[in-house]
Amino acid sequence: LYDAVPDDEMRDIFQAPEFMVKMVESGKLGNKTRQGYYKKTKDEKGKRVKLALDYNTNEYVTFSKPRFPELKEARKTPGGFAASLKFLFNSPGKVGDVVRAYLCRNFLYAANRIPEISDQVNAIDDAMKWGYNHKLGPFELWDTVGLEDTVAVFKTLKMKLPKTITTMLKAGHKSFYEKREDGLYVFDFASQKYVKIAVNPKIVLLPSLKAKGGIIAENEGAAMIDLGDGIACVEFNTKMNSIDADVVGMLNQACDLVEKDFKGLVVANHGANFSVGANLFEVFVTIQKGDWDILDAMIKGFQDCNMRLKYLDKPVVVAPAGMALGGGCEISMHGDYCLAAGETYMGLVEVGVGVIPAGGGTKELMIRATEGIPDGTIASGLNMQTYYQKIFETIGMAQVATSAVEAKEFGFIRKNCAISINRDHQIHDAKEIALGLSHFYKKPVSPTIPVMGDNFKGMLDSVLYNMRAGNFISDYDVHVASKLAGILSGGDCAEGTYVSEQLLLDLEREAFLSLCGESKTQDRIIYMLKNNKPLRN
Structure with missing residues (x-):
């Protein structure tokens, strides 16, 4: 190069x-x-x-892992990403030195590329966001830390600002972008004035819709927004978009309103992660208080919410991106259509904290694995071991798909679902799919699921025994996996029995509550909350 x-x-x-x-x-x-x-x-x-x-x-x-108090302080700074970045940029010491040198070098290089590769700064910003998955482009970052504030820093670093930037500043223009009532404007170096950025109809910005009065309903954790054309959207607003009572409540409220007044529902957001799953801290506090009835009601409420999404009278399209783990994955699996971004990380990872998926994720994988089996084949003696063994490995090893394509292979996304390559267009495309489905939509018929019963449990018991003997898993891993095997087997029944979705949901909830009462599960939850990584015990 x-x-x-x-x-x-x-x-x-x-x-x-x-x-x-x-x-x-x-x-x-x-x-x-x-x-x-x-x-x-x-x-x-x-x-x-x-x-x-x-x-x-x-x-x-x-070596020991370096720790910088400035990073901790930046995360606590109110105002989101922009405030945190500005805090770091203005910090004294090594952290600030690195941030200033890195950003200013990027700012300078980007400024020198005009007009070499583009006449417009927003084109360069878009290229870096779309092509390199940056949260913000270089000129957006420059505005974030403050164009005027960087002049002194450039002098300290002995970097010379290009003439285009100094001329811009002398003319009194202090940012590359300007928000006005009629839209977003960007500075044009050729004309030395701000020009309006043309609105792309395929880019749906939920904050803009909310600012224009598009909020239908809202609580502290989520909002329901009118996308237009009879389609509504539920957006999560909790930390890391974790699922709590507010999120479940908003989804249920949205289902009520959509059935009466809308053609369909989209579940999506602009967060870095669609949802990292249940609010683990909320679950742990409930366990510590011994409020088992409340915990049971929380799980049942989430299960019922997912089933409501699945059997709503109107189509539901879920549009995950980033991480969709645990409960986030389960919500994605209960929509009529899952339009995932190409870079989506999906998985049922609950075993990492000593529990099993309890929002219907296990049930949905069982349905998807067996729904294509022709009638009569199971009665004729079809061995379903390979169908369920794959699900056991997927959940028991907390396997995470690292792309939407891989998520299809795991069964988290159906094979007939498209993949959104441009995340800026994802919500628009999800809306169009919901609209299309609404013209001929009929809610799905509840299936019955064939299970292997005690035969599957016996087979898995031998597998787990060998894995424990080889020291690949711990005694408690065996205990958790046995609970999962109990769900996949369909309970105490004979091979070839067909069970209902509700039975599997009851088995999931029973196993989850039972494991929450175990001290080693509680140790795993505490360790995850403190260290953000799983404990092997």
């Missing part, structure tokens, strides 16, 4: 620094050679340790 861009002012970045050359010479090539920037080894006691490369000496040393 260095030779390919002889006129680029930043071409030196493609020259490998001396320490990287030494790494290659000494065989530190990464995972292929089992050593690179990091190296995994064992200490004198045989315990696994991770070493880091000291690039000054080209030797591996022990």
Whole structure:
């Protein structure tokens, strides 16, 4: 690349620094050679340790994870991402130095690309967001930290601002973008004035709709918004879009209103993650208080909400993006159509905190695995072990699909559902699908699900015994997996029995409540809340 861009002012970045050359010479090539920037080894006691490369000496040393109080303070700064970034940009010390140097170098490079690659700053911003999945483009970031505020920083860093920027500032223009009553404007360097950005009808912005009075109903955790043309949208607003009583309440309220006044419902939001699942802290507090009836009602309420979405008289389209884990995945599975963004991470990961999916996720995977089996084949002796073993592995190993394509392979998304490549168009496309379905929609017929009964439990007991004997899982992993096996088997029944959705939901809820009463599950929940990673106990 260095030779390919002889006129680029930043071409030196493609020259490998001396320490990287030494790494290659000494065989530190990464995972292929089992050593690179990091190296995994064992200490004198045989315990696994991770070493880091000291690039000054080209030797591996022990290290501890660096902690910077500025990052913690930034997260606490009210005002969202923009306020946090500005806090870090203005912070003294190493953190601020890194943020300022990194951003200003990017700002400068982006400014120098006008008009080389584009005449408009918004085109460059869009390219970085769409092509590289950046949250904001370079000029949007520049506005966020404050264009005027960066002038002094550029001088400190001995970076020269391009003439286009200094001319802009001298003329009194202090930002690249301006919000006005009639829309969003962007600064045009050629005409030296702000020009209105043309509105793309395929880009639906929920905050704009809310600002224009589009809110139908709202509570602290969610809102119902009118998308127009008879389609409503439920947007989650909790932290990480976790599912709590407010979210479930809004979904139920939306179902009531849609059945009366709308053609269909979309469940979507602009968050980095569609939903990371249930509010784990709320669940843990309920467990600690011993309010088992309340916890039972919470789970039953979520199950009923998902079933309401599935059997609503009007079509429901769910549009997940980012992480859709646990309960977020279960909501996605209960819509008539799931229009997932290409980069969607989906999975039923509840075993990581010592419980099993209780919102209907297990039930839905069982339906999808068996619904294509021709009539009469099970009665003729079809062995369903392979159907259910895959589901057992998917849930029992907390497997997460790393794309919408992979989510289809796991069964989280149906094969006939499209994938949204451009997330800016996702809500619009979901609305169009809901509208299309509304013309001929008939709610689905509740299926019965064939199960293997005690035969499946017996088969899994032997599998779990071997895994425990090989020390692949712990005793408590066996206990949790046995609860999952009980659901997949359909309870105490004979092979070939057909069971209802409600029976499977009852089994899910019973297993979830039972595991919540176990001290080791509670230890896993505490550990996850404190460390954001699972505990093996």
